[in-house]
Amino acid sequence: MKILVTGKGGREHALLTALHESPGSPTLYAYPGSDAIATLATRVSVPDLPALIAFMKEEGIDLCVAGEEAWLVQGDGLANLCATAGIPCWGPFKQAAQLEASKIFAKQFLQRHSIPTAAFSVATTAAEAKAALDTFPIVLKFDGLAAGKGVAVCPDRVSAETFIDEVLEARAFGAGDLLIEQCLTGPEISIFASVCDDQYQILMPARDYKRIGDDDQGPNTGGMGAVASRELADPDLLQLVESTIVKPTVEGLQKDGLPYRGFLYFGLMLTPSGPQVLEYNCRFGDPEAEAVMPMIQGDFAAYVDAAARGQLDPSLIHFAEGWSVCLISASAGYPASSRSGDAISGLDTATALGARVYHCGTRLNAAGQFETHGGRVLAIVAQGSTRQVARDAAYAASAPVRFDGLQRRSDIATLHFES
Template identity: 80%
Template sequence: MKILVTGKGGREHALITALSESPQTHELYSYPGSDAIASLATRVDVAGLPELIQWMKDNAIDLCVAGEEAWLVKDRGLANLCAEAGIPCWGPYKESAQLEASKIFAKRFLQRHGIPTADFTIATTAAEAKAALNRFPIVLKFDGLAAGKGVAVCPDRAEAEAFIDDVLEKRIFGAGDLLIEQCLSGPEISIFVSVCDDQYQILMPARDYKRIGDNDQGPNTGGMGAVASRQLATPELMQQIENEMVKVTVQGLQKDGLKYRGFLYFGIMLTPTGPQMLEYNCRFGDPEAEAVMPMVRGDFANYVFEAAKGSLNPELIQFAEGWSICLISASAGYPASSRNGDVISGLETVQGARVYHCGTRQNTEGQFETNGGRVLAVVAQGNTREEARDKAYAESKKVTFDGLQRRNDIATMHFE
């Protein structure tokens, strides 16, 4: 089978690795991919989405797997164009991908279908947004894709107004409205679901750490680490989430005529009064994918292929017991900026752990160097959380580069 994965980061590196470890040997391709991914998948060099669709047709690609979210909503939509070309795509149509692309679309969907979520208002101007600041802390969300940086949890008016000015006056994320949301409290959990029309399968739960600094201090990032384990949630909690959120979401998609085949991420806050939906992502999370994918057993490639064609077969994959811990190493200046070109040392010394490349490139000497905000994910597994955490930190510390940023409390915070 010929499989193409869109994207270039750690999530895609993890997905392609899982596809490569499926029982049968498949021809793997990536667009645009990275120098690290190129060791597993042939990189495709085309100008844009229409050209990619034509390339897939010309090369008889059997399956397209959507890694990153941008292509799902760009132009006429990756999945839409794949359908027109007769190529099975594991990723939702553009209309359905609005669940991630528009925070307001998602909140209205949640409200319409009675799924528990925080109260909210919508502002189109800075003046409207500032007038709606009636309690603190408060959550502000840009209505669009912003690489995980369009959300701010503001403890006071000064910080909230500064973010409002950035979003609605300076337009740092481009055009779009602002969602003003009640701030919920409690630990978060990420629930990943394979959705195939009216069928679904709940995968291994995970938890990510979004702030740059220890103890959840500093600005939001795309994610500084993640844990994955079935032990993150009790069977009773998982049943509640399935009944109140997953099942209702899949039914809601059907009722609204939104065709969905692909991974669907449920970002959930476990509040004192019960689970509340924070957000949807229309693909696997990052860095949660790097934590979850090493736990997959079975025939992942055929699982995705059959599901993309309309038949979800949960028996094709299983998940290992125990824990998986992912640690992100970020570049100097991240998340406000990122410094490229710092040479990475120690990659060859990592043992018993996986290294996924999030933002790297090879220089003329063949050395990997930084090429983005989040640079590397080092991932280790263990029978216990402590065993997996200690292994991940021990191996991660072997990898260094100038300006490296890494949290010290992944898999410790929220568990004490």
């Protein structure tokens, strides 16, 4: 089987590793991939999606797996183009991918199908947004894709108006409206599901850490770490999430005529009044994928291939017991900026200690050594029978990994857990 994965980061490195380790040993391709991914998959260099479709047809690609979200809504949409070409794609059509591409679309979908979520309003101008500020803290979200950085939890009017000006006046994230949302309180959890038309399977729960600094201080990032375990959500909670959120979402997609085959991420807050939806992502989360993928056992390639063809078979995979902890190493200046060209050391030591090392933003330099090439640089992941064992293993493996300007949180898998 020939499988192509779109993307180049740590999530795609984790997906490709899981596919590579599948019993059928599929032949793998990555668009555009990275120097690290090239050890697993043939990198594809084409200028755009139509050229990618032409390559897949010529090469006889059997399955396309959507990694990065942008391709799903770019141009005519990755899944749409694959369908026209007769190539099975594990990733939703462009119309359904608006659940992630437009936060306003997602909120209206939630409201239309009576799925619990925070109260909200929409502003198109800075003046309109500032006039809508009434209680604090308040949550402000840029409508479109912003690599996880288009959200601000504002404690007061000054911070809220500053963010409003950045989004609607300076257009820091490009054209788009602003979502103004009630601030919910409670622990967060990420629930992932495989959705295949009217079928679905809930996968392993995870929790990510979005802020750059310890104790959830500083600006939002794409994610600075994650923890995954079936123990994150007890059976009663999962049953409640399924009945009030997952099942109504899948039914809503069907009712709205939005074809969906792919991973679906539910970002939830466990409020005193029950779980509520913060956001949807139409692909696996990053860094949650790096934490979850090593826990998948069975034939992941066969599972995804069958689901992309309309046959979701939960028996093809199962999840390991225990815990998985992912630590992100970020470059100097992230998330406001990033620095490339800093040599990375200690990678062999990390793998020798039993950790998985996924490359988020690296490249090979002229000397054949990996160096930084992006904001989030590496995801170092370890498993253990308990959260503490997994955490200790992840930090022990991360300690030898160094580069100038490295940023790494010290409280992943401890913050938000009771001692």
